[in-house]
Amino acid sequence: MTIRQLPDTLINQIAAGEVIERPASVVKELVENALDAGARRIDIDLEEGGVRLIRIRDDGKGIEPDQLPLAVSRHATSKIASLDDLEGVATLGFRGEALPSIASVSRFALTSRRDGSDRAATLEIDGGRLGEVIPKSHPQGTTVEVRDLFFNVPARRKFLKAERTELGHIEEWLRQLALARPDVELRVSHNGKPSRRWKGEGDLLSEVRLHEALGEEFARNALRIEHEGAGLRLHGWIAQPAYNRASADQQYLYVNGRAVRDRSIAHAIKQAYADVLFHGRQPAYVLFLELDPRRVDVNVHPAKHEVRFRDARLIHDFVYRTLQNALAETRAGTVAGVAGMPANDALAAPTFDGYGSAGAPAYTYLDRASQSPLPMQVADTRAGYAALYGGGGAATAVAPSFAQNPQPAALPHSDDATLPPLGYAIAQLHGIYILAESAEGLIVVDMHAAHERIGYEKLKTAHDGEGLRTQPLLVPATLAVSEREAEVAEREAQTLAELGFEVTRSGPQSLTLRSVPALLAHGDVEALLRDVLADLREHGETLRVAAARDELLATMACHGAVRANRRLTLPEMNALLREMEITERSGQCNHGRPTWARFTLPDIDRWFLRGR
Incomplete structure (x- = not known):
């Protein structure tokens, strides 16, 4: 085949394959656009789990009629204009791909009226074929109508699940949004019947929104987190260890207001709970991390689910130590809870500042x-x-x-x-x-x-008071490792020494081990060292030695x-x-x-x- 330029419709359908996974992805992109436009009320109408119809109405700033065709063209946006804007982006959307991608795989209509304008207009697109801009009566704001999702891509439509399943994905994403934006009213209807309303009357993490989203039991067992340092701020709620889950269904993490999944932060949270959580159970939390937008790259995932931090090791340590110190204060006799929940006034739930004491009751x-x-x-x-x-x-x-x-x-x-x-x-x-x-x-x-x-x-x-003791090996041990592991050991030699390991690189794929932590000398030290090297490579730090020590002390x-x-x-x-x-x-x-x-x-x- 000869090299040729792909048609715009196919380009948009390929982009839709990256951005639009299911109806919940459409709702996410359109609602985020509404929030970026300053909406304070958003109506979401669905039919057949969003497959037949998704209609999003907002009261935001709206779009001028002559800009409607530009709004549905690729890489057209009002949110960034230069590389500097991209490096410090603070809006939820910024690529300008959502509307053309959605329009290429659906029967699409965009109607809007600009704030302060007396004119409104609508534009229809059928499977990527652009129609004409037509005047239409409409209040201030924007309505986006998406019908028959994937009607022209039958292979994608076959992968959609049952109506109840697709609706559940939409409801879960709206719950995630509701926790972060209690100032926005959300009204949801399904198959012509009202199904949910989130009132937009609360402050961030207000008790009303917390109860609505996660239930009374979570709120009753929640500990408030508030800590700042090193240009970072972590605040939100973590559940006491006694309140835990079989799955990660109540784990919500937001970075600068954006819901994300981050392996490094998830690892830090898991480590903080390691000493207090029952085996195989999952912690519950709603955490907001705020930092300079220029210290985080949000342009690393097509659907913006993941981010990359410039100071990943610092952030991992910040989150771990903040939560570890909060959980250390879960002494018997203290009562957790939020405003509006029954609790003893003298033993109200403390707010933990991360490194200071919460104060005894x-x-x-x-x-x-x-x-x-x-x-x-x-x-x-x-x-x-x-x-x-x-x-x-x-x-x-x-x-x-x-x-x-x-x-x-x-x-x-x-x-x-x-x-x-x-x-x-x-x-x-x-x-x-x-x-x-x-x-x-x-x-x-x-x-x-x-x-x-x-x-x-x-x-x-x-x-801890007597310090970490090391025990020299009578005969130094030689370990066969990968080249990457050898490089990590050579680079992190000082860190390994602080953990009780005296390790030197003796070849491209070999290490020489001369001393080990005395308390762990009778265990499988070589396996422990390999785990430590894996942690150092993945997260920049490790708590393997402390965990192994704690396991022994717990047995004692x-x-x-x-x-x-x-x-x-x-x-x-x-x-x-x-x-x-x-x-x-x-x-x-x-x-x-x-x-x-x-x-x-x-x-x-x-x-x-x-x-x-």
Whole structure:
């Protein structure tokens, strides 16, 4: 075949294959155009899941009649004019490909009236064939009508799913938009019947929009995030670890207001939750990252789902440390929630600034209740490792020891504001749970899970205080690696040394390992080093060594925690409660299971139908 220029209609249909995957893609492109035009109300009419009809009406600034043909031509836009504009683009759309691409695979009509103009006009396009601009009555704003999507590309139409499935994709994208733009009213109808209305009366992340989009349970368990630094701002909501999901269906990330998927940030969030989330479960969050538009490239994906950061390593670390510090403050006894949700006024959900403390809930202990901390005997971690894995028998690194403190002479009334968050113990249930009376009702604590977390956090603190120790190998080990791995090891030699690995490059595809982290010397160190190199290549940093260390310390803490069926005295139970209130992440055990539950008096009253 000879080389020839493709016809414009085919060019647009090829572009549509990149931008328009399904009806939800059409809704996304058209609604984003409406938002860029300053719309404050958008009506979305659908038929047959958007396959038969998609009609988007907005009250934005509109288009002049003589510019309608230009609006549906390729690479025509009012949003950028130079490379400088592209490098700092702040609008949702900017390429000028959406309208011609959509018009090439549908029966398309564009009607608009410019703000302040007394003239309106419409332009129809049938499968890429341009019609005439015709005067038409229309209020200020724009209406785009897309009928019979993919009618002239039957192969694409065969890949569309059932009506309910396509409608579900549209609704999910609108939910994603509603979280980011609570100032815009969205009205949705399907097959002639109203199906959803998002009121445009809220501020960003208002409690109303949060409840509407993700439900009351998410809002009840949400922690507010607000942190700035290094020219970055991260704000939004993350769910407490006890509220988790089987899938990633409640994970929303926005960069400068644009909903995106980013592997680096997703990795940072996963690492932040690693120490508190139950195995195989997914965290829930709505996070907004704001930074200078010139530090992020939004022109890397045809549908603009992905972005590329100039300082990816800095942003990864910023997100990880912000969320890690917020989750560290999820102590037992604190109550999360948002305005409008039932919560104790004295224990309202704190706002975390990322690196500072959220502040402990306001309470004072009664003088008559001596509440000494529950001591945990922490031995040298190397000895603990040897006890667990060196044939030394049962672990002795952590041994439970309880303070023998007197119980209060008389338990205060349940409405006494001086009660600590977890209250005072009143009984032990089946040798497993501690029952405590608090100011709000009943607290139930899993004593093994709680003691396990306390011991784990103390072991981590002790190990961090003594610093990372390295152990030289008697005979240096030679590792066969790929050339890329060897290059990473050579470039990141200082980082590897800080992690306890003394590594030198001994050939194009070989490394020599001379020392390893002492705590992990008995494990599969070579596999760990390969994982570390993979992280350094992919994300610019790694927490593999810390994760491996934490896994070992968690095992030691589990072996040393108080076991089921051990009878505790009331002073011992109270000592455990007080330790929980001051220990980071004490709301979950080392495996991500909750350590405590609260039953308020109104909850208990409902059990017995009191007041009805």
